[in-house]
Amino acid sequence: MEAASGTTPASVASLELKTRRAQFQPQTSTVATRRRQAVCVRRAFKKYGPKSNPNIILDGLNMTVPKGTIYGLLGASGCGKTTLLSCIVGRRRLNSGEIWVLGGRPGSKGSGVPGPRVGYMPQEIALYGEFSIRETFLFFGWCAGMTTSEIDERLEFLLKLLQLPSENRFVKNLSGGQQRRVSFASALLADPELLILDEPTVGVDPVLRQSIWDHLVNITKDGNKTIIITTHYIEETRQAGIIGLMRSGKFLAEESPTKLMALHGLDTLEEVFLKLSKRQNMGLRRRSSILSSVTGVPPEVDIDDEMSGEFGDNVSISSRRRSVAVTDDEHVPELPPEEKGGNSTFKMMDPQHMKALIWKNFLWMWRNVGIMAFIIGLPVVQIILFCLSIGKDPVGLKLAIVNNELNNSMEHCVPTVGCDTSRLSCRFLKHLEKRTVVFLPYDTAEEAKYAVTRGWAWGAINFPANYSDSLMERIELGKDVDDYSLLYSDMNVSMDMSNQQIGQLLQRDLLYSYQDFAREVIVACNYSSKLASLPLDFKTPIYGTEQPNFTDFAAPGIILTIIFFLSVALTSGAMLLERNEGLLERSLVSGITGTEILFGQVVTQFVVMIGQTVMVLIFAFAVFKITCEGDIGWVTTLTILTGLCGMCFEIVLFRIRRGLFLRERKECYIHGNGFLLTNCYALWNYLAS
């Protein structure tokens, strides 16, 4: 093949040398030169992982993409193409080195990158499945600052170009290839100066692939548009102006495809790569030392560096070779200082962006009515369950009764079975019985106490044998009563106070029953003059009722807890959804800021939270009649504010988790969740107290 094409090993070596020299000769760099370059990367160094065991992805890489060209970025899977592209669009930062994109540093004020000057198609589909094609275009178009009519115009053109189905079809109902084309069209939509396409032709048939390339060639014709494209189909990069072959964090070659093929005397790029692979397998140690002796430049040797991976679907490389030194940092020109001002697209809050984000969030909710019904219905279900099952006063609380006045016979002990009402003990028990207490009769005080110790009863009441007579004497004589009557007019109560709630409830019932009983006895015996001498008299409560129920007491805490934690969950879910499958990446590259995304989420989640709050309050106060003594307006406001606190709480946690995530993935979850748990626990304690 080489002979046929008239190339000899010597001519190949000399041509290769010339190319390399020309490529890495000292250049006289000026700002004007840089401005002619769409992308310029110098001494890029990027690593992942901890310092102790770094995974070096870019290792002093230099890349030059002239304006108006198609640049094919090729390399084995996992060699760092996506990482490099992320750095170019300003989504990742280099550890060291410099990147200039369209005359500015990505991410800096005034660079316009990220922003509408760059169109980015990530490797993932990165689209909202619930949106139609037109809605997808509207969202990305508005993000790029286009008007609706401009978007519709482009939509028509792109539908035809990419042979897409009706604009009303939902993305989730499209085939994988169609979804990729919609993703590609979204990147083309705003007609950006720089298009960065990460594997746009995966899953696209050869005919359509050709028409996509024709379009790419067409849009770069006037020299104003630049395209960087990664692909696993090597042959299609034949139409690229330059291809860059990445390996071990550097470029092995950065050359036009025709020159590369001529250099190796081969007809296809695939053959070139196969040849390179074979050379690598044979070991280029010897060749590199020859080159070194000719040029006098010692090669950067990386003997143990191993390359393995695939180039596309057909070609695979697995070789051990010396990496020929293709970069010479001393000869790489310095980049000019960053220009101030310029074509600034950097804004904190762009109304158009906010419109796009809020519209997108509400549209997503509308398309996911089931999820939204669940989100709004969940707190309602919680409050219904609470009102139905929690908070009612317990009934059927058992009390052990020893009534020595009644010869301890079972039937006489239980008031409902016909107690002797001439006995005051029985009269008291009748009042107590009204308060839904169940009596367990016992013969002796020891048996009753034993029942309490075994948990069969919550308390034991013991009436002395002459309780009625002693009590009457005590009422009649007042302070002149003798010690005997004083002692035997007391009923003895022993309580199980292990459950504070039940213990206090029983004590309250005993107290109220005794009050009613005392009134009845005094009136019945005509001791009205003694009424004033009752030791205790509960007046009508200032707030609440004489018998407040536990539901009223617990309801505010429960309502606030439900709203707070559901707001946390709601915000967390929305944030996770936003990060889903490169969508956040894509939105951020289109120029939307993190603050705008956050604000958009706060606005939409706030509306949902208001819906939740209103529904919960309607069920609590209107349906289940929970007592509300105060102003319902203030109750609603305070509940909404609690929900807002929950949202802010999650946003802060999310940002902390993200910050930790960027530093150390593993630690993030430990710290973030630990922080969440600690705070939830503290909050719970606060609410409970």
Ligand SMILES: Nc1ncnc2c1ncn2[C@@H]1O[C@H](COP(=O)(O)OP(=O)(O)OP(=O)(O)O)[C@@H](O)[C@H]1O
């Ligand atoms: N956030 C990250 N944290 C740690 N390692 C990462 C991260 N992102 C990528 N990597 C690693 O960096 C290397 C380069 O990944 P990258 O996605 O840039 O490769 P690629 O060339 O685009 O691969 P492909 O062609 O398969 O898409 C891979 O080994 C990958 O596992």
